[in-house]
Amino acid sequence: MDRKEQIVELIAQGYRNVKALAQHFGVSLMTIYRDVRELEKDGRIVRKHGELLLKEEAGEIPEEGMPTCAYCTKPIEKRLEFTYRLRRGRTVRACCAHCGLLLYKNIKEEDLESCMTWDFINCRPISCFSAWYVVSSSATPCCLPSAIAFSSKDDAEKFARGFGGYVMNFETAVDAVQELMKRGTPVRIKM
Ligand SMILES: [Zn+2]
Ligand SMILES: [Zn+2]
Known part of the structure; x- marks a missing residue:
C-alpha cells in the first residue's frame, strides 16, 4: 500500500493532524503536507478547523459556528449536549437527551464506542x-417532551417530585421518548 493510501487509512482510524502522521511514518512534515494536498485535490479528504477528515466524515461538522443537533438541527448548548462517539473518531451530537435518545436506534451497535452527556445538576x-x-x-430546557439526564437516581427522583415526569434508565427512556413522539405530547404513559 503506498503512503497516501495508508494516510487515508490512518485518518479513518482517528489520526487528525499532519504532525501525528509525520511521526507515524518518520518523515518530514513537508512530505506529509504534499500527500495531504494531493489527497485533498483528489477529493478523498478535507481539512476542517485544522483537522484532517475523510470526505464522508466532514459532512457531520458544520462549516462554522456551533455544532448542530443531528436530529433536530438546533445549535447545541454545551450543558445539554448528548454525544455518541463512534469508531474511527466519528461523533453524532444531539442538542439534548430528548434528541439523543431518539437517535439511538439509528446508530449501529458495532460502530458505537461510548456516549456522554452532562449531569443536569452538577454539570459533570x-x-x-x-x-x-x-x-x-x-x-x-430544550426539546419536547423533555428528557433530562442525572448521574444519580436520587437526584432524578427529587427532580421529578418538583417538576413531574418519569424517572427511567437509558433503555426505557429510549422507548418512552419514541412512544411520546408518536403520540404527541404531553401524554401520560403507563409505567
Ligand atoms: Zn435536537
Ligand atoms: Zn433538544
Missing part, C-alpha cells in the same frame, strides 16, 4: 448508558 460528564432520565417533566 456522565455516560448516557448509566444515566437516569426524567422524561416528560414540566421543565423544558
